[in-house]
Amino acid sequence: xxxxxxxxxxxxxRGGLDHRxxxxxxxxxxxxxxxxxxxxxxxxxxxxxxxxVRSADIVASDPAKGxxxxxxxxxxxYRHPTFYExxxxxxxx
Amino acid sequence: xYTTELEKQPAPALVTIEDPERLAAFEARVAADEYIxxxxxxxxAYRRTxxxxxxxxxxxxxxxxxxxANWLTRAPSxxxxxxxxxxxxxxxxxxxxxxxxxxxxxxxxxxMIEALHAGRAKYSTIFNYPTLNWADIGAIGWLVDxxxxxxxxxxxxxxxxxxxxxxxxxxxxxxxxxxQGYDLLLTMVNGTPAQRAMAQDALNRWWWPxxxxxxxxxxxxxxSAQSMRWRIKRETNDELRxxxxxxxxxxxxxxxxxxxxxxxxxxxxxxxYDFGSINWDEFYAVVRxxxxxxxxxxxxxxxAWDNGAWVRDAAAAFEAKRAxxxxx
Numbered sequence: 001x002x003x004x005x006x007x008x009x010x011x012x013x014r015g016g017l018d019h020r021x022x023x024x025x026x027x028x029x030x031x032x033x034x035x036x037x038x039x040x041x042x043x044x045x046x047x048x049x050x051x052x053v054r055s056a057d058i059v060a061s062d063p064a065k066g067x068x069x070x071x072x073x074x075x076x077x078y079r080h081p082t083f084y085e086x087x088x089x090x091x092x093x
Numbered sequence: 094x095y096t097t098e099l100e101k102q103p104a105p106a107l108v109t110i111e112d113p114e115r116l117a118a119f120e121a122r123v124a125a126d127e128y129i130x131x132x133x134x135x136x137x138a139y140r141r142t143x144x145x146x147x148x149x150x151x152x153x154x155x156x157x158x159x160x161x162a163n164w165l166t167r168a169p170s171x172x173x174x175x176x177x178x179x180x181x182x183x184x185x186x187x188x189x190x191x192x193x194x195x196x197x198x199x200x201x202x203x204x205m206i207e208a209l210h211a212g213r214a215k216y217s218t219i220f221n222y223p224t225l226n227w228a229d230i231g232a233i234g235w236l237v238d239x240x241x242x243x244x245x246x247x248x249x250x251x252x253x254x255x256x257x258x259x260x261x262x263x264x265x266x267x268x269x270x271x272x273q274g275y276d277l278l279l280t281m282v283n284g285t286p287a288q289r290a291m292a293q294d295a296l297n298r299w300w301w302p303x304x305x306x307x308x309x310x311x312x313x314x315x316x317s318a319q320s321m322r323w324r325i326k327r328e329t330n331d332e333l334r335x336x337x338x339x340x341x342x343x344x345x346x347x348x349x350x351x352x353x354x355x356x357x358x359x360x361x362x363x364x365x366y367d368f369g370s371i372n373w374d375e376f377y378a379v380v381r382x383x384x385x386x387x388x389x390x391x392x393x394x395x396x397a398w399d400n401g402a403w404v405r406d407a408a409a410a411f412e413a414k415r416a417x418x419x420x421x
Contacts, residue, residue: 001409002203002265003202003203004408004409006193006196021192023190023258023259024193024196025189026202027408028408028409028411028412029408029411029412029415030100032408032412039182039184039186040189040190043179043182043183044266044268058133059162062132063130063132064132064133
């Protein structure tokens with residue numbers, strides 16, 4: 001038998017937090033993916049909400065090209081608050 | 094549950110010639126304790142070692158469910174039964190985390206399961222010993238899961254990201270396994286003389302196989318050096334074994350049980366326990382598949398897979414029907 005499709009699982013640990021990648025499961029369809037995700041990743045109340053998405057539908061950046069992709073951010077240190085040296089009196093700003 | 098690297102023959106000579114520049118960059122990243130992720134470039138031997146180790150580890154979790162399932166219907170109380178059921182479910186979950194981690198390296202679930210059922214894949218030697226009485230369930234939690242924890246804690250920092258993350262999740266859950274086992278034995282040693290004798294008998298039978306779980310001694314562990322350099326392994330087999338003995342002996346004393354090793358004694362100078370020599374002939378025989386219940390385990394594993402086929406078929410048929418309705 002061929003493997004069922006792979007699904008990536010994202011779990012929201014509690015209200016107010018983002019869904020975070022927890023792992024993946026194999027399942028024939030979305031409903032089963034959710035059930036498998038519940039049994040695999042939330043046996044101890046680790047979540048209040050689950051997302052599943054087919055792994056094949058995720059578009060990822062290429063780590064080999066990471067340097068070029070993220071380079072524009074490296075030279076823009078003025079985007080950080082610490083770039084600005086303010087007088088002592090207002091430096092907590 | 095855990096298995097150490099079991100393949101004794103060294104990896105076959107590399108067919109692929111690695112790009113020396115990429116190899117050097119990879120080695121530098123690993124040496125700097127960076128994590129390697131699925132789409133990063135990695136040497137073929139690194140990938141192969143990981144697939145073997147992670148899949149063996151996954152198989153061990155899955156096969157590890159069998160000796161415990163053996164006692165599920167004979168648990169002495171509803172409480173113990175619920176605990177055991179939860180533990181077995183965890184082992185299944187651990188297997189799934191690990192299969193997923195291995196799949197990120199380019200192998201498939203199907204290939205791994207097939208290799209296990211065909212007898213080509215190894216799993217931890219410990220599961221080829223029988224569980225003869227209820228105290229064995231306690232001994233497995235305390236000793237087998239205890240040894241697994243020793244092995245797995247350093248693997249949370251293993252260099253391959255998906256493996257390390259699976260280990261973090263597993264380690265969080267493993268502590269319950271060990272504690273419930275110790276709690277079970279504590280109850281038995283405070284019971285009748287017969288129950289106490291069962292606990293001692295379980296320790297007698299599981300002590301040495303538990304020490305063997307750490308794998309062959311360092312001087313006979315050919316892949317260890319490479320795995321240490323690639324940060325796949327973080328501590329050697331003998332270091333981990335010593336740690337386990339040091340941690341476990343006082344726990345046995347607290348139970349009032351005797352570790353079945355006449356050579357066991359505290360070495361003030363080393364600050365460690367000295368212990369007797371391990372029967373490596375037995376270990377290698379079990380690795381070769383000659384363990385007392387190796388055959389039975391694989392038969393049970395294959396039967397579980399075959400008997401569950403109708404569920405998988407039904408799920409696939411249901412999805413196919415739904416997809417065709419959607420298309421219509």
